[in-house]
Amino acid sequence: AENPRGLPFPPGPKPLPLLGNAFQIPISGSWHLYTKWQKTYGDIVRIKLIGQNVVILNSYEAANDLLNQRANFQDRIRFELTGELMGWSNTLPLMEYGNRWRRHRKIMHSALHSGAVGQFNPIQNRVALEYLNDLLDTPEDFYKSLRLLTAKIIMDAIYKIEVKNIENEYVTLAEEAVNQINGTLLSGVAVVNFFPFLCYLPSWLPGTGFQRTAAEGRKTLKAMSERPMEYVKQRVTEGIADPSESFTSMALENFQYDGVEDDIKWASATMYAAGADTTISALKTFMLAMTLFPDVQKKAQAEIDRVVGNGRLPTFEDMERSHILGYYFPKDTLVQANVWAMSRNERMYPDPERFWPERFEGRDKDKNIVDPHLYAFGFGRRSCPGIHFARSTIYITVVSLLATFDITKDVDEQGREITPDGSDDGCVIKCVSPFLLTLISVLIFVLV
Numbered sequence: 001a002e003n004p005r006g007l008p009f010p011p012g013p014k015p016l017p018l019l020g021n022a023f024q025i026p027i028s029g030s031w032h033l034y035t036k037w038q039k040t041y042g043d044i045v046r047i048k049l050i051g052q053n054v055v056i057l058n059s060y061e062a063a064n065d066l067l068n069q070r071a072n073f074q075d076r077i078r079f080e081l082t083g084e085l086m087g088w089s090n091t092l093p094l095m096e097y098g099n100r101w102r103r104h105r106k107i108m109h110s111a112l113h114s115g116a117v118g119q120f121n122p123i124q125n126r127v128a129l130e131y132l133n134d135l136l137d138t139p140e141d142f143y144k145s146l147r148l149l150t151a152k153i154i155m156d157a158i159y160k161i162e163v164k165n166i167e168n169e170y171v172t173l174a175e176e177a178v179n180q181i182n183g184t185l186l187s188g189v190a191v192v193n194f195f196p197f198l199c200y201l202p203s204w205l206p207g208t209g210f211q212r213t214a215a216e217g218r219k220t221l222k223a224m225s226e227r228p229m230e231y232v233k234q235r236v237t238e239g240i241a242d243p244s245e246s247f248t249s250m251a252l253e254n255f256q257y258d259g260v261e262d263d264i265k266w267a268s269a270t271m272y273a274a275g276a277d278t279t280i281s282a283l284k285t286f287m288l289a290m291t292l293f294p295d296v297q298k299k300a301q302a303e304i305d306r307v308v309g310n311g312r313l314p315t316f317e318d319m320e321r322s323h324i325l326g327y328y329f330p331k332d333t334l335v336q337a338n339v340w341a342m343s344r345n346e347r348m349y350p351d352p353e354r355f356w357p358e359r360f361e362g363r364d365k366d367k368n369i370v371d372p373h374l375y376a377f378g379f380g381r382r383s384c385p386g387i388h389f390a391r392s393t394i395y396i397t398v399v400s401l402l403a404t405f406d407i408t409k410d411v412d413e414q415g416r417e418i419t420p421d422g423s424d425d426g427c428v429i430k431c432v433s434p435f436l437l438t439l440i441s442v443l444i445f446v447l448v
């Protein structure tokens, strides 16, 4: 029998006969509701969405138990439109579990594991300096400069493509492809993802506009994955490429089996799609925190001054020197880890909305305080392979910025400070909504 011990389902709101709890869940911001339900139902909440069992995990303990300790939660939900028709199921985040997934992870891991990722530090460092220069020239363009920073680092690391400005053809293509995901997961056509039969209606039928959306998306994604790969292969063929110059050329050199080029092509495209907006989001949130918590900023700058001194800028060498269950889950249950609730757990983090890095000092002594990097990058087998890459990009950007600039609130025409509210922009990869700030250079330096 499926449930031999007759264990109960986890508690949750009562589902309606057919639709389950579907009408209760907002398309965007569901985590606020789940966090509220934590008070009523606890850390593990079960809901039903049109026949589908969904379990929400509201605490780190529950997510760690279920997703890190047990290997059987490893597949992904199938998205008919975004994944199958548009082709994003060729990329790891939407790929079904299996041999292909294993091969892609292996290729990525070979260049991104903690011992290998240092090879990208020189490019991360160089681009962070260029970023400071961009900010000096055009501080008002800091959003654009951030996009350029991640685009430069990722394109160079993956393909050895040198990006000079955000209008670069490969960057434009990649950004267009990624934006199309937002269009198909967060708009009215998103429903097609969950009712596969809609995909197979003839395209002349009224209301089947998503077929065109899918066709366009498929074309963009194809070009986005193929064009930079062609660039690399040409460099290799012409003998210009040093095999160690980029992720792609290294993988072409190190992996040899039938169909390997297709795996490398998609693994490379995935890294842009999964690594650009996530890193931008983290850096924007950092800028927001600096704007809202000036005392923390001062403390961090004092720490950088102490470790680095005044005569030079921080580098990667300074990194070392500074410190910055008994429930029944039916087969095919979808599990969602609610990191919003985890990061606002008052038992673990008193005054959770306060940006207060000191709370993590001495955390080894107090095992109750979990460092958010343990959940911000996902869980178990499907956790983020880019964690070390992302953390080094963020590290060098943050310390370079703090060593040279003060980040403060902007002021309105009457000279009153404008306090950003920290709301999010509603995209699939969440970012804080655009907000204004002022960057004041505290150090004049020359890029050499």
Ligand code: HEM
Pocket (backbone or CB within 6 Å): 092, 093, 094, 095, 105, 270, 271, 272, 274, 275, 276, 278, 279, 282, 375, 376, 377, 378, 379, 381, 382, 383, 384, 385, 386, 387, 389, 390
């Ligand atoms: C601050 C930056 C980043 C954050 C917060 C982040 C976070 C995450 C999270 C939470 C997941 C798991 C998603 C889920 O289980 O549904 C994930 C998966 C993934 N991330 Fe990241 N990520 C970041 C940067 C990167 C970078 C730089 C890369 C590549 C260079 C990358 C590549 C991936 C890939 C390929 C997956 C899918 C893994 C799989 O499904 O097997 N990420 N990331």
